[in-house]
Amino acid sequence: MDSLNELCGQLRDQAATLGSVDAWPGEQLGAMGGAGVLGWLIPQEFGGSDISAAELVSGYEQLAAACLTSTFVLTQRNAAIQRIVKSGNEELKKELLPELVDHSQFVTVGISHLTTSRQHWKQPTVAVEMLDGGFLLNGEIPWVTGGDRADVIVTGGTLANGRQVLLAVEKCCEGLEMREPVSMLALNASRTGSIGLNHVFVPWTHLLHGPAENVMQQGGGGAGTLTTSALAIGHAANAVSLLRAETERRPELNEILEPLASDVAEVSTHLHEAVTSDENPLPGHLTAESLRHRSNSLALRASQAALAASKGAGFVTGHPAGRLVAEAMFFLVWSCPQPVVMANLREFASVCSTGEESWDPGC
Numbered sequence: 155m156d157s158l159n160e161l162c163g164q165l166r167d168q169a170a171t172l173g174s175v176d177a178w179p180g181e182q183l184g185a186m187g188g189a190g191v192l193g194w195l196i197p198q199e200f201g202g203s204d205i206s207a208a209e210l211v212s213g214y215e216q217l218a219a220a221c222l223t224s225t226f227v228l229t230q231r232n233a234a235i236q237r238i239v240k241s242g243n244e245e246l247k248k249e250l251l252p253e254l255v256d257h258s259q260f261v262t263v264g265i266s267h268l269t270t271s272r273q274h275w276k277q278p279t280v281a282v283e284m285l286d287g288g289f290l291l292n293g294e295i296p297w298v299t300g301g302d303r304a305d306v307i308v309t310g311g312t313l314a315n316g317r318q319v320l321l322a323v324e325k326c327c328e329g330l331e332m333r334e335p336v337s338m339l340a341l342n343a344s345r346t347g348s349i350g351l352n353h354v355f356v357p358w359t360h361l362l363h364g365p366a367e368n369v370m371q372q373g374g375g376g377a378g379t380l381t382t383s384a385l386a387i388g389h390a391a392n393a394v395s396l397l398r399a400e401t402e403r404r405p406e407l408n409e410i411l412e413p414l415a416s417d418v419a420e421v422s423t424h425l426h427e428a429v430t431s432d433e434n435p436l437p438g439h440l441t442a443e444s445l446r447h448r449s450n451s452l453a454l455r456a457s458q459a460a461l462a463a464s465k466g467a468g469f470v471t472g473h474p475a476g477r478l479v480a481e482a483m484f485f486l487v488w489s490c491p492q493p494v495v496m497a498n499l500r501e502f503a504s505v506c507s508t509g510e511e512s513w514d515p516g517c
């Protein structure tokens with residue numbers, strides 16, 4: 155824990171340096187490797203520490219409160235690792251996982267077209283053909299964080315019969331067209347962009363999951379998981395800290411700080427109750443969707459409160475309040491299932507409450 159606290163201090167100090175697409179949190183990932191964070195999801199037999207889901211949620215909350223960009227890049231790396239770990243392809247696991255305990259290799263995911271992106275398209279975004287010895291991929295992976303820094307990209311596509319595969323695609327594959335990272339509202343140093351696939355051949359030896367219908371249900375995780383809420387709550391806690399610093403000089407802000415701080419603490423407690431629960435469905439009114447909606451809402455409200463309390467100074471480029479407001483918007487579009495988006499939209503339209511007491515997906 156001491157090393158995690160120390161790491162968070164370092165990430166916090168460097169957070170403001172990650173504003174541009176020319177940056178990359180390589181140093182931060184190296185420090186995460188030094189603190190044992192990169193091995194969190196890797197089984198012990200491959201050199202990792204295989205921490206519990208509850209420890210992961212706590213760790214993400216703390217890291218996101220220190221630096222959202224580098225923590226987000228870590229989650230995309232871990233999303234790839236999670237799918238490699240859950241695969242039955244033992245040979246590939248032996249080859250890839252020991253290399254991922256430190257920062258010498260980077261893996262990432264391009265899977266949103268199988269969950270939340272382009273779901274209204276009639277044709278699959280990535281078309282897959284099964285050949286002797288492997289798979290041929292054509293199309294475009296719409297979103298890949300750190301694609302140009304990755305040694306391996308976990309991605310998938312759809313066969314003509316509707317079944318899907320998840321594959322570990324090496325960066326050296328012929329036909330892989332790394333596009334420039336896009337310039338975004340925030341998190342630019344995550345170097346996120348699309349990748350073109352022009353007759354990319356991936357051998358059978360790199361098959362992770364499938365062919366199956368809804369292959370993402372096999373690889374674990376998916377959109378809007380509890381860990382995505384952990385990032386949003388960590389971000390809200392960071393905004394509350396900034397508000398607290400203002401309140402120390404201006405006690406009249408206490409009436410704003412206290413309810414926000416207590417909401418953040420409550421949603422965090424509920425998140426931990428959910429992640430440690432053996433019950434399926436989760437106890438009481440807890441659902442992954444309600445927790446994500448509440449976490450999103452708090453990230454937005456707490457960061458805006460921090461900005462308003464910081465006044466015009468907070469609006470000047472470089473002030474942390476402005477960065478926190480821009481970063482909070484990310485939670486409305488990243489790994490956000492449609493019912494959560496609708497709940498947040500209804501909240502904007504004042505059709506329903508922020509959902510602290512209960513959550514009704516239809517409200």
Ligand SMILES: Cc1cc2nc3c(=O)[nH]c(=O)nc-3n(C[C@H](O)[C@H](O)[C@H](O)COP(=O)(O)OP(=O)(O)OC[C@H]3O[C@@H](n4cnc5c(N)ncnc54)[C@H](O)[C@@H]3O)c2cc1C
Nearest residue numbers: 230263264265266270271272274297298299346487488489
């Ligand atoms: C910073 C960032 C990093 C990300 N990193 C990754 C990553 O590393 N890996 C990964 O897999 N994913 C990643 N994602 C993707 C993310 O999780 C979501 O899948 C993505 O934000 C969904 O947005 P989209 O524009 O692709 O959605 P789409 O649903 O494709 O929407 C695009 C546009 O299509 C139109 N549209 C939408 N729905 C309809 C409809 N029903 N009918 C008609 N028109 C419609 C709208 O005009 C909309 O603007 C990232 C996203 C962001 C913002």
